[in-house]
Amino acid sequence: MGMILHVCWVFNLAAQNPLFTVHHSVSLKRDSLPKQEVLARLGSFLEHLNGYKKDTADTHLQQLSTAALAEEMNDSGITWQVINLVRLNDSIYLIKVLAFKPSGISGSFELIALKRMAGFCIQSPLWWKTRNWKQQYMQGVQFYFASEFNRSKAKQFAQIFRRFNHIMGADYRQILFVCCDDLNEALQMVGVHYKASLAGYKSGSISQKGNACLFIADGNYTSGFKAYDPHDFWHYCLYKWKPRSTWNKPVDEGCAYLYGGSWGLSWKEILQQFHRFADTTTNNNWLELYEKPFEFTGTKDKPLYVAYVLNALIIQSMQSDHGLTGIRELLASGSGQNGKEHYFRILETRTGINRMNFNSRMNDLIDKSR
Numbered sequence: 001m002g003m004i005l006h007v008c009w010v011f012n013l014a015a016q017n018p019l020f021t022v023h024h025s026v027s028l029k030r031d032s033l034p035k036q037e038v039l040a041r042l043g044s045f046l047e048h049l050n051g052y053k054k055d056t057a058d059t060h061l062q063q064l065s066t067a068a069l070a071e072e073m074n075d076s077g078i079t080w081q082v083i084n085l086v087r088l089n090d091s092i093y094l095i096k097v098l099a100f101k102p103s104g105i106s107g108s109f110e111l112i113a114l115k116r117m118a119g120f121c122i123q124s125p126l127w128w129k130t131r132n133w134k135q136q137y138m139q140g141v142q143f144y145f146a147s148e149f150n151r152s153k154a155k156q157f158a159q160i161f162r163r164f165n166h167i168m169g170a171d172y173r174q175i176l177f178v179c180c181d182d183l184n185e186a187l188q189m190v191g192v193h194y195k196a197s198l199a200g201y202k203s204g205s206i207s208q209k210g211n212a213c214l215f216i217a218d219g220n221y222t223s224g225f226k227a228y229d230p231h232d233f234w235h236y237c238l239y240k241w242k243p244r245s246t247w248n249k250p251v252d253e254g255c256a257y258l259y260g261g262s263w264g265l266s267w268k269e270i271l272q273q274f275h276r277f278a279d280t281t282t283n284n285n286w287l288e289l290y291e292k293p294f295e296f297t298g299t300k301d302k303p304l305y306v307a308y309v310l311n312a313l314i315i316q317s318m319q320s321d322h323g324l325t326g327i328r329e330l331l332a333s334g335s336g337q338n339g340k341e342h343y344f345r346i347l348e349t350r351t352g353i354n355r356m357n358f359n360s361r362m363n364d365l366i367d368k369s370r
Contacts, residue, residue, distance in 0.1 A: 020080035064215035179223035186219035230260030254311025326350035
């Protein structure tokens, strides 16, 4: 699958790369030899974006953040232009580049060239920008933050983060979590100053997996964790575990109900409302209500769905009787009609529940949950 490339790109200085141009305003006269070496390293870095692979044995913040930056920069049909190259000190140069497509500018990126014994290394500027930040280690999560830090909420956040990752089978030995105010700051910390496909988004995060290590520059929760919600956080963790195309949405939402509630309601409160519905409805054809899907209560903008509660009950039962493997399989059963058929195949294999006995088995689970 291609060779493993380290963040330090050590190549023949004589090898010139036609992938980028240098804007005429960039002065190369001062510090000309170091700058030529930096440009040579930059050319090699850009040339190998498509085949870039971090050294998976490495868990350093610098290398994982650089891998995240390389992923954001990688795109087809790009030409590059260096618009700034400045010496910050004897061993560090700042590089700014623009990405062009035929339609115009598609991105603006910032990188650091760090001088080492073997030559310059091209890296994300994150480590440089956070050099004066504070750090706090909690529950296997290394938090990086500029000033404000809500320790009690961060501890709860880290505990649930670990729990959710364990359910998904992603037991990272180390999680590096950089607290940012919003997506714009998270992008800039990693080195993305503008990317056309991300324009207009206020919240989000950038992440990269290493060997038993996860790096996240987060623009959702901030260091105060004021917007922290367990339901949304379940989705947040799931989206970093598997690509969206592999999810089964009713299972995903069922887990979010079970582990995080919904719309400010706890799982216990949701279940109480569902029991009232089950006791009064004239239609207890659970398979039909599952496949519609059917809203059993709530308001128009805050609905609660039968399918999600039924999946929460299934997951709760599976976790108790069969462990986590089946839950992971259901989560990754996919979307659409193919995903639905795959879901029922897994469900029957793991629990014996199928379309024929679905209604009776759901009645059993509902009765058991009272």
